[in-house]
Amino acid sequence: MARIAVYVSGSVATFKAVSLVRILQKQGHEIRVGMTPASRHFVTPNTFYALTHQPVLTDLWQTNQSPVPHIELADWTELALVVPASADLIAKMANGLADDAVSSSLLATKAPVMLAPAMNSQMWLNPATQRNLKQLVLDQRIILTPETGMLAEGYVGKGRMMEPEEIASQVDKWFANQNRLAGKTILVTAGGTREAIDPVRFIGNRSSGKMGLAVVQAALAAGAKVIAVIGQVQVEFPNHPNLMVKKVTTTAEMLATTAASFEKADALVMAAAVADFRPAVVADQKIKKQISQDELTISLVKNPDILATLGAKKNHQIVMGFAAETNDLLQNAQVKLAKKHADYIVANDVSQVGSGFGVATDQVTILQPNRAPEKWPLLSKQEVGERLINILAKRWQQSK
Template identity: 55%
Template sequence: MMTRIAVYLSGGIADYKAVEVVRNLQKMGHEVRVGMTKNAEAFVGKQTLAALTKHPVLDDLWAEEVIHKISHIELADWSELALVVPATANIIAKLANGIADDAVSTTLLATSSPIMVVPAMNTHMWEKAATQRNLHNLEQDGILVMEPATGRLAEGYSGKGRMPEPDEISSWMADFLNKEDILKGKKIIVTAGGTIEAIDPVRYIGNRSSGKMGIAIAQEAAKCGAEVSLLVGNITAALPTDPHIKIYQTKSAREMLAKLQEIFPQNDGLVMAAAVADYHPKEYVDHKIKKNQASDNLTIELEENPDILKTIAQTKRSDQIVVGFAAETNDLLENAHRKLEKKHADFIVANDVSKNVFGSDEDQVTILSKNRENDVWPLMTKKKVAEKIVQLIADHLTK
């Protein structure tokens, strides 16, 4: 399938490889247009890219031949996919922080289609805390980042930061383009973060969930073509800004259940990644509870929250899928199997949260389902776990 791809070159010695990436994309049947920074033109002439693509190269917002067309918006709207190759530390910083001070950064800021980034820089620049922070922000915003290679750098020594070979980049893009349709036309609900149960206007009962896992799953499902409803409780992770993700704030367990009962019938699947509080205060006090001078103790009576996963899964049609999570600190598989039996979910993702999982970027999970052996996944990033869970959902819905 032909895709309209905008390729953006920033200034680095790896620019000469980007020319081959453009040729590879054309050979794959895609239509390509190019934008370049002025620094990139110190390494590769824009005439070369213009000749290859049969289109003018966007490098100046104020050039006479493009100023009347609002050229950066035109290219941003035209592209179905954007590729930044090579991506220097400078353009990564601009993209991560919304800086638009030249033709390339301005066009990328106006781009609503998926963006893929191929970093290439000196290893010391790659390892810098600021660069890693910016890369983390890109991933939080749903931008795909390809890991640089380790090898000989232009400076004459080896290290991480070398741009991967053009064939590897083309294969990475092909994998993305091939998988982005596996959930096309599907509607998926994902819950994320911890619910909070108010004691008074100041205090609440909650948990340590950051929301990273649920948000990663929502972003991955959207990348794979789904329209996603993301229900978030109390989170510390940044919310995604993907136009295919609709966000609902559902702070308490009862709010989350009410929203799910409203929208689940119109959706194809639910991933219950939220850490739902088991109890809420029986009585809510509408003013701040003051310290009792006559006693050192405060007693709060709790009552059980509704079981969201069980309640929703019981209404599941045969053409829908429900994935639950079992976050345990002991007897992981025994408790997860019990949850699988009682909750009527199709899959349970079991993880041991006694090992600093909350707030971490990594997790190790085991997938449980009826009539199948436990599938133990190795320790990996939550982003990778999300990719595998979304593939699991796609396979199940296809069947």
């Protein structure tokens, strides 16, 4: 099984880390523990030493294990679990601070890091905490969202740490997901394209890139190599050794860049919202408004269809496209499925509340040839991305 470092910070939920260590040991994992000074007000290092039969990391200067114990633990680790993760430790991790043994070891480790936050609901909802959590997600840290329940203060609120049994289940799922797509390369487009009218103005759309980012993150979590071709986005893509990001502006640039990587890809996920038309002529200088002018006519020409072009060229690749519609969702998506040579179309009605551009959720329907449409409930875009990657993984598994 795996080598798991459990890092314990100060919280009333600290006692639950003891139960978690026992559960993980029963599952066959090798466990070592690091503790912040605050955590030792709730549980002593002797408790974890008795369970693990390993020295507990508590001080940057202790030398009972090695001359540099926090680095030794960081290098030993295959998965780092921060349980509980206090608001203070979350802030340190988000900002790269390292003023004690735990924060220093977490900064040094190359292992994946999973956090189970625990704090008062007001601390959890504070903009600073939410900002820090967003940074940790960008850093590819896995956040186990706390539950709503009875808090230490005697009232119900969000911030109660996930129970040890559920944390252990999440660890199991994470290990099962690892390397499912090792050896696969997934090509993902994200964001919107822009077509210039003049040096100042352009034709664009409302795409934020959130859905494309969710697909990229899910693919990386499953061990795939990812090539992301991105237009205009409102989100930040992570730094990851398995991720190559290529930035483009126009639909023609996105087609050329995507086509250049298509042959070596095992799947194409077209989550970008591309401009279907572009101005026939782009003005060299800003178009000036004339006093007597009440109208401006711009002649548009059709852009190349990236999904149809690459779908027609597919060989071994799985091709998945998106259909953002405002009416006749299934009819329009079925036409796209056939005309664009796609294996899957992910259809969403962007006129619905909570679905579409710029929001954190989506309600999609999956279409594929000779199958009835599969409507999914309203989900976070992260969950949609994970489900889409699961579709690819199952298809490759079935083809073996």
